[in-house]
Amino acid sequence: MAFHLDYVYIISGLAVGLLVGLTGVGGGSLMTPLLTAVFGIPATTAVGTDLAFAAITKGAGTVIHRIQKNVNWRIVGLMAAGSLPASVLTTLVLHHLDIRGAGAHSPMDTFIRWSIAICVLLTVGVLLFKARIVNWLNNNPHYQATGKSLSFYTFAAGVVIGTLVTISSIGAGAIGAMVLIFLYPDLRSSEIAGSDIAHAVPLTAVAAVGHFSLGTLDFSLLGALLLGSIPGITIGSYLSRAVPERFLRGVLATTLTAVAAKLVM
Template sequence: MEWIVLICIGLLAGTVGSLVGLGGGVIVVPALIYFGTYTGWLDNITPQTAVGTSLMVMIFTGLSSTLAYLKHKTVDYKSGLIFFGGSGPGAIIGAWVNKYLDLEDFNLYFGIFMIVMALILMVRNKLKPIEKFKSASFQREFTDPGGQIFHYGYPPLMGALIALVVGFTSGLFGIGGGSLMVPAMILIFMFPPHVAVATSMFMVFLSALVSSGTHVALGNVKWLYALALIPGAWFGAKLGSYLNTRLESKALVSVLRIILILIGIRLIYQSITG
């Protein structure tokens, strides 16, 4: 039973995470905590093992979707490496801070973070991009499959600092960080949406490598659970990247933000009631 549950969690996380650039941790972490702590279907799940195991899965989700997006030539790998310069150290710091959180504290902070992510998803398409970085020092150009050319740019230091915050939340909560990075790339730096999602998944892959390594050193990875989650996440990520190039993801994002709010409220309630 537990293997079926884990494979389904991985498939859902990979598909949703790759489609909207979240990485899938927003599905894996609360699912592991719920099935491990409140149903007893999974054994010995703590906030630390949920986060460590999630980040191990994010390596394969990020790699699978990045390889798929590379075929469509939508990954801005130079920008991804610049962002990783900030997200890498942030992921290590977040992973170390995570070990000091008990279940109640983790539920509270993660619940608040989930609601914040839902609000970001709610407003990100209603805000107008900031034009000022069009003439920033680092300039990029992207031509989509239809031949349309996009120009965008940003100060590398600012990009790395934003990514530092994203990396910290990734290491702390076991999520990909795309929920913060994708809106930042689109609204602040004027990335084309498909490029932002694809580049976010590339950064998710690199950050997960670093933060999961820290969690492995701390003994926070449940290897058998990770092995069950990875196949579903791998194929789910390929499905999500396929759908991203062919479908409008507005309906899924709308459903996702409702789910995030409900999960966030539940986690906060559980932290208060113990």
Template sequence: MSNIMAELVLTEFILLKILLGGIFGFCLGLTGVGGGVLLIPMLQLFCGMSTVLAVGTASLISAMVKINASIVHVKASNVSWRQVGLLFIGAVPITVLVTQIVVHFNQHPTYAEITQSLISTLVIVVMVGSLMSVVYGAKKTGASAMVESHHSVKPGKAVLSGMFCGSVLGSTGVGGGVLLLPVLNNVLKLDIKKSIGSSVVLALFLSATAAIGYAKGGQADSATAIWFVVGSFVGVPLSAWVLKRLTTRAIYAITLAVISISLVMFVFVG
């Protein structure tokens, strides 16, 4: 009897993860937000993970989900490989370095608690920044689209932008859509379509880099990641169907709601 009960509990837990993955995929497809912003609170609240383990697992899930999305954008020629390359040069080394630092101090008996608290604080700061970014984007809704320019932005500026994005994503698991997209669109002056496509491809590489670093330190739950990805296979296509029926203003409102709810969940867990 005890074995049967254990199997039922395990099955329910797996179904919960698939359901959460579906919600994550739906929010990601609908708003472009969801990687660390939504996943980390979910993993903490419903899966009982510590902050650092949640960051590592969220990075792994984000990387796996973005594989298909990246292929779609590459086929649609929505990727500016020059800008992605410059950001990649700056972001990857910093991402590797930051993840190693976080894992190292998280495993140290003296600094583990301080590390958890510091990462939690950084996640909150990035979430609040994400809210401000979305509000700013909503105000610009009526403005004319950015004109892509490969010559107006200095390579050094792009590399520095990559270093900043890599440090944030590597330490918090947050930054794919809410950080890379504004950088590509507003700082590097790419048009919105190529900003979206380029951010997805770059986020795939950075999330994978961060996930490898955390996994090596035992701070990534691959089994949970797989079940979340399974659920996202339902959530992402559903979001595409809903997206066609929503106005831009409604999408911004939903995005604000997603980030706000995630922030409340994270603070509640903390």
């Protein structure tokens, strides 16, 4: 039975890693609800394990995107300046709440499940209406932030993302990509994916260390997921420029909708 579960976890890691490499979206949005809704793992453990999973897999993806010059390091720095301190502060709050004993169907577990589902559905909306959003921004340039205002909004978005990621593991990919679409509509899809993944690496690493201190990290589960995800995100990163964006949005939106529905049912 244990061998069978390890095999399933490896396949799950491969599929999620491929989507993350292609789009920069899907790590927490897919892996955490997959672990909770499908495999019955408590949400707190799923969050802690997924954060460590994301830090390692997105580190591999960042190397590939850096080689392809898909990373805007200025944007990454601005977001990290807000997200990393926010993650540390959120971890301290979680320590105070003592979430270690929060099993399946506990109030904390339910809160995390609904938080993830809502964020996933927001991400689906952005994926489906991205073209219209970008077109509206291009037709109304006076609504686009510039200069110091743009830097501040990027920093503030990092604060929000850092908090969300530490609580639920979602946001480093899904919400991060949404923010980049809104604030930087001229970025190529590959640049959005590359910059989003690069920002996620230090953020998820800091949050994973926090969850390790909380005792909500399963190392055996992490190892099985990584066996599949490393090759998956590497392949996906190389294919990110070759696969049609419209096709990617459709596949990801359909997958995320199904996962969100399963999570809250």
